[in-house]
Amino acid sequence: MTQVSSVKQLVESGCVKSSVPSSYVFPGDPDYNSIVSDEAEGIPTIDFSLLTSGNPDQRSKVIKDLGNACREWGFFMVTNHGVPHKLIDDMMSGSGDFFDLREEVKRDYAGKTLFDPIRWGTSFNPKVDKALLWRDYLKIHVHPQFNAPKKPAGFSETLEEYSKKSREVASELLKGISKSLGLEESHINKKMEMESGLCHQLLVVNLYPPCPQSEVVMGLPPHTDHGLLTLLMQNQLCGLQVFHHHKWVPVKPLPYSLLANIGDHMEILSNGEYKSVVHRAVVNSKATRISIGTAHGPPLDTIVSPAEELVTRAPAYRGIRYREYLELQQSYQLNGKSCLDRLRIN
Ligand SMILES: O=C(O)CCC(=O)C(=O)O
Numbered sequence: 001m002t003q004v005s006s007v008k009q010l011v012e013s014g015c016v017k018s019s020v021p022s023s024y025v026f027p028g029d030p031d032y033n034s035i036v037s038d039e040a041e042g043i044p045t046i047d048f049s050l051l052t053s054g055n056p057d058q059r060s061k062v063i064k065d066l067g068n069a070c071r072e073w074g075f076f077m078v079t080n081h082g083v084p085h086k087l088i089d090d091m092m093s094g095s096g097d098f099f100d101l102r103e104e105v106k107r108d109y110a111g112k113t114l115f116d117p118i119r120w121g122t123s124f125n126p127k128v129d130k131a132l133l134w135r136d137y138l139k140i141h142v143h144p145q146f147n148a149p150k151k152p153a154g155f156s157e158t159l160e161e162y163s164k165k166s167r168e169v170a171s172e173l174l175k176g177i178s179k180s181l182g183l184e185e186s187h188i189n190k191k192m193e194m195e196s197g198l199c200h201q202l203l204v205v206n207l208y209p210p211c212p213q214s215e216v217v218m219g220l221p222p223h224t225d226h227g228l229l230t231l232l233m234q235n236q237l238c239g240l241q242v243f244h245h246h247k248w249v250p251v252k253p254l255p256y257s258l259l260a261n262i263g264d265h266m267e268i269l270s271n272g273e274y275k276s277v278v279h280r281a282v283v284n285s286k287a288t289r290i291s292i293g294t295a296h297g298p299p300l301d302t303i304v305s306p307a308e309e310l311v312t313r314a315p316a317y318r319g320i321r322y323r324e325y326l327e328l329q330q331s332y333q334l335n336g337k338s339c340l341d342r343l344r345i346n
């Protein structure tokens with residue numbers, strides 16, 4: 001399965017009119033059932049403006065809500081985040097335009113390794129994936145070194161501006177999360193060097209073309225994200241599902257909101273107080289869905305281990321260099337929390 005064309009190209013070639021090649025049939029995951037909840041409204045919403053400019057009462061309430069959201073869901077919608085709507089629109093259209101470039105142009109970015117500054121590809125890691133995923137991606141390391149594809153015109157500027165805004169939002173949320181854990185407001189940002197200019201930020205654009213047999217393929221299988229906090233924007237199509245109380249809860253994107261979720265390194269840092277939550281992306285048969293995530297983590301050589309202040313008896317995870325964790329995750333199939341499980345003590 002080494003030389004695989006993009007899903008977009010496969011769809012546009014017209015060869016998948018009614019059924020998909022068997023290499024794309026996703027065998028399911030015994031650890032996760034397929035019950036989809038009808039309760040799509042449950043994901044909590046956090047009004048970001050109250051965190052940054054609310055009065056003291058509003059601020060302490062929103063910090064409490066943030067803590068509950070992290071503990072109960074690991075996911076929350078962020079509204080009034082201050083990222084201009086136009087910037088969100090430009091990110092979506094620029095991303096769509098990138099995937100619309102000719103395959104030969106995109107192939108310039110067909111990187112091979114995780115730390116290639118820009119990498120366009122398909123599936124997750126076709127060498128190990130148990131089935132090919134109905135997903136193409138563009139992954140860009142946007143910080144501390146900014147990178148961007150040269151085309152489409154203007155995309156680089158949009159990416160740079162959005163990456164910066166996304167770091168600002170993440171860093172404010174991390175202040176609130178730090179407080180909600182009973183730590184000093186700046187604890188996480190300082191320890192993880194989130195504001196030192198060295199933090200690591202990976203931007204991932206996921207493209208899920210429409211699929212004639214959407215029920216047998218998978219966009220992204222059940223997984224958790226690396227890093228401390230991911231911020232995700234989506235075009236207005238459903239597809240993301242969060243595994244909550246043994247059911248898949250579909251996320252209905254609120255226009256122009258950002259969806260935040262706790263990553264594995266927040267679970268490590270908080271010694272399991274806040275847990276990264278398994279999620280997946282299913283696809284649809286009608287339209288192309290695009291999601292854009294930014295994963296925020298410490299500098300790649302930082303060892304992340306449980307904060308001493310939060311270890312009451314014993315650390316529940318061994319520390320690991322951020323870089324090594326990314327390598328570990330990339331070398332296996334994406335499968336629930338299997339990567340984080342390797343670090344659990346006991
Ligand atoms: O497409 C989505 O909504 C989910 C994307 C995601 O989970 C990821 O990129 O890690």
Ligand SMILES: [Fe+2]
Binds near residue numbers: 224
């Ligand atoms: Fe994810």
